[in-house]
Amino acid sequence: MSELQEKLVFDRPESVIDRPTHYCPGCHHGVAHRLVGELLDEMKLREESILIGSIGCSVFLYNYLDIDAVEAPHGRAPAVGTGVKRARPDKFVLTYQGDGDLASIGMAEIMHAANRGERICVVFVNNTVYGMTGGQMAPTTLVGQRTTTCPGGRCRDKEGLPIKMTEIISQLGGVAFAGRASLDSVKNIRTAKKYLRKAFECQVQDRGFGFVELLSACPTNWKMPPVKANERIREEMIPYFPLGVYKDVTEEGGAC
Template sequence: MTEKLVFKRPESVIDRATHYCPGCQHGVIHRIVGEVIDEMGLQQKAILIGSIGCSVFLYNYLNVDAVEAPHGRAPAVATGVKRARPDNFVFAYQGDGDLASIGTAEIIHAANRGERVSIIFVNNTVYGMTGGQMAPTTMIGQKTTTCPGGRCAEREGLPLKMTEIISSLGGVAFAARTAVNTIKNINATKKAIRRAFEVQEGNQGFGFVEVLSTCPTNWKMTPIAANQRVSEELIPYFPLGTFKDIDSEGGE
């Protein structure tokens, strides 16, 4: 019987063991990004912008050139890199505390200007690397190290829906929210990331994909329970789908 290889590591993904916590879905998203880079032939001209948080470690696993930005400043750094090297493919990979809190100004203005960059936003509703503090996307009632009694709408406000905010801005060519908790959603995530990359390659504008993800360690859950939480709690509040696609809007 002849064996046939049906599943292999993307060339853009470095062959090394992941350091992420059990059940963390950063690794799943990394693979998707690597697959899309390979399929679009972007590896030799890609420049990754990493920011602070668990998301920054993508540069340890993706075999592309990379620049590390200060906390929250990845869209600003991406803007500078793309303007200096317009023929390169420039993308950033950010977490929710990084993008939606300290980096709010950078993401909003880069999107509004229509910078020709692509942003992958991993939303696990908590600061991961820095100690499990409340993030702008932390759910109502969710306990963190800085709101041990649970987030309260009257005190901290409602969780920010970043994709809805980004999609309302004029420079945005594509904005979508996906998840990686099921095979169906993984496939949708790959499609969305590819589309966010395509609008940059087509010089159409800013591309944005929010990916709902787990953080079993800071959620204090097993990987299985954390995956269920995405379906039962996160998705009802953060609905999945494409919120803006310039090609479906008559090329606005």
């Protein structure tokens, strides 16, 4: 068998810049970045895209994706994305937000951008903590989960239940696609990409707002090794945050 026949079948997508990331070992942001990059390549959107970065560990996403980008204040990416899309309706507009950014400080912006059916895609990375600031309690922190601001574990009576964003978003009229996937396993990563593609297509086809929640690990702030963190997604997160498609207008045969 000749080496010349050998084919490179898995490599960095062109839309992802060739440089090491600042993320901790086992952090799933890198997987999410890669899926976005693969789709930008496959759907030939790289040259048409404008990324709205957000605040959190993924604030440096603009260093990793080879597309135009603007930085939004904490939680405001869907509003900034609205402004970008209204100003340049021919461009592909993408926000990438964590759970503190999207489900807490940015709750108003995400809800209303979704409800208006803005033709933007939102990649929502849910790892149940504020990562960059050091692992504080997030709106998605599971009951009993210990963080630096709920050292005794999140208490349902005082801090409420973790917010299920995809369920909420899927109820809003302007949403064309809403799905929750997980980045813990090969199978789930493949599904995540499928959902992201759907959400991207909904924008390209002018169908409406696209929303994909990605259950992700934050081994550092969960204070566990990456392999264990992936197990935690399966054992603790997925039972509370069920995976699946919550809304898909393409299946219902029409634009929203």
